[in-house]
Amino acid sequence: MAEFLKRKRAIEPTTRRSYESHVRLYLTPYLGNIRLDQLRVSDIAGMFDAIEEFNDTVATERASGDPARVLAVRYRRPVGPTSMHRIRATLRHALNMAIRQDRLLDFNPASVVELPAIDRPKPVVWTEEKVMQWRKDHAAHLNLLHRAGESRRADPIAAYISAPRPSSVMVWTAEQTKTFQAHARKDRLFVLYRLIATRGLRRGESVGLRKVDVNYATCRIGIHWQITQLGWDPIQDVPKTDASDREIAVDAETLTLLKEHDKCQRRERQAAGEDWAESGFVFTDEIGRPLHPQHVTDRFCGICYQAGLPPIRLHDLRHGAATAMLAAGVDIKIVQETLGHTTSAFTRDTYTSVYPEAAAAAAEATAAFLTGSPVPAPRPVPPGRRTPRPGQDAKDAAAGDTGGTVTLLPTS
Structure with a gap:
């Protein structure tokens, strides 16, 4: 891994820092004592199992309610799925370099290790x-x-x-x-x-x-x-x-x-x-x-x-x-x-999440369309805007009276 970092010259400083942290915190402690030609898929999978166990320990201590136990893991951060995929990507990239440039391996074991799917958090x-x-x-x-x-x-x-x-x-x-x-x-x-x-x-x-x-x-x-x-x-x-x-x-x-x-x-x-x-x-x-x-x-x-x-x-x-x-x-x-x-x-x-008011207005519009409701369906509007009053007569609607609006993001 040290040789890998030495050969990676033309990369962004942030990328280099990411590689270095993955090597220092995970790859060297968990895999550093294994000969390169003896590295197996199970070794890499074991590393991620150990990381999962660490995450469980941190979560258990924080949920214990014991002040001393909570304090003991105050600065310990769980390793999420995204970080795990990046750690594997660093290892896979290094092993691919060993295969292409030095022919030290015939197969990249990091390429077949299964990891949890990355669930991008929604707003x-x-x-x-x-x-x-x-x-x-x-x-x-x-x-x-x-x-x-x-x-x-x-x-x-x-x-x-x-x-x-x-x-x-x-x-x-x-x-x-x-x-x-x-x-x-x-x-x-x-x-x-x-x-x-x-x-x-x-x-x-x-x-x-x-x-x-x-x-x-x-x-x-x-x-x-x-x-x-x-x-x-x-x-x-x-x-x-x-x-x-x-x-x-x-x-x-x-x-x-x-x-x-x-x-x-x-x-x-x-x-x-x-x-x-x-x-x-x-x-x-x-x-x-x-x-x-x-x-x-x-x-x-x-x-x-x-x-x-x-x-x-x-x-x-x-x-x-x-x-x-x-x-x-x-x-x-x-x-x-x-x-x-x-x-x-x-x-x-x-950005699949929407404001509750907009979602409610969309639901009303869909129901009106499917049921053939004669009442004009309200347009999806963000919070801060008022929808037409129930029972508003057609004359007001035709005149463009929507009950008044204000901007979504006020200017003051």
Whole structure:
């Protein structure tokens, strides 16, 4: 495995780090004492069995309710199906190299090892019922920390984030997004968060947005650069795929806010004087330096906590934008291109969850179509919009009276 890493020269730093961690944490400890020509399928399967046993141990200890046992596995992370497939892919790639370049093997045992299927988590909406249950779980989580003697030292935001939630991918409703925007408006990075919430930018894309890529005349921004993390170190680079390198439309309100943000940045530059470091990015710190991606996440979590909202990850704000676009009836191809996905099939498979109100309206429309109901079926609408009143007369419907609407993602 050391020779494999040595030969892999032309790879991305993040890919190299992934290979190195797989070798260090799993492949060397579990398989390092086996001669290459004696490596069997059962050896590799045994490694993954051991990883599964580790996962079971962590889950059992965390569910025990014993503060000491919970504390003992506090920093131990289970290895999920996706990570297992990546570990196997690293081993398979290394063994293929040994077969092709050195002819040390006649058969790649890693290629036939069976692993659990990867179930991509689907976005789940924070409905009122789920929020109520989460508040109970959060209270129980705080009580557990108190019993473990951690309550005085625990960061309240860390406890807020780590409380159990229905899914690893959660999406706010339109009202919850509105509440977040109201609380974030006074933050100097408000426009950055708004771009993620409405246009679905990735964190690295929003942090890496450059001034030269903002076109005020055409109301479009170019996503041609990004700032990601390698461990803790920020890395500046172009997007990895052609689909991610794109231009997207921006609404007029956001464009106005970008202009106001630029004026504020000019005032900061004047205040900083010679200390100003011109980086060319739209979003910077108070003296012009590029933002660290983790700093953006930390500020986001703080705003969510102060607003009293159920927790989501910053990346879930992007998921919320995608779900909102689909619930609003935006064509799947436009959603795909806006998000920077390679195919629309991936977009459709990932964002199958819809807002409850939109699902209910779709059910009514389907029933009306199949039963031949004379009452006009309501269109699928996202939360925040009202459907026509039951029994609304045909005259009002013909006149276009839908009971009034408000935008899905408010501008203020």
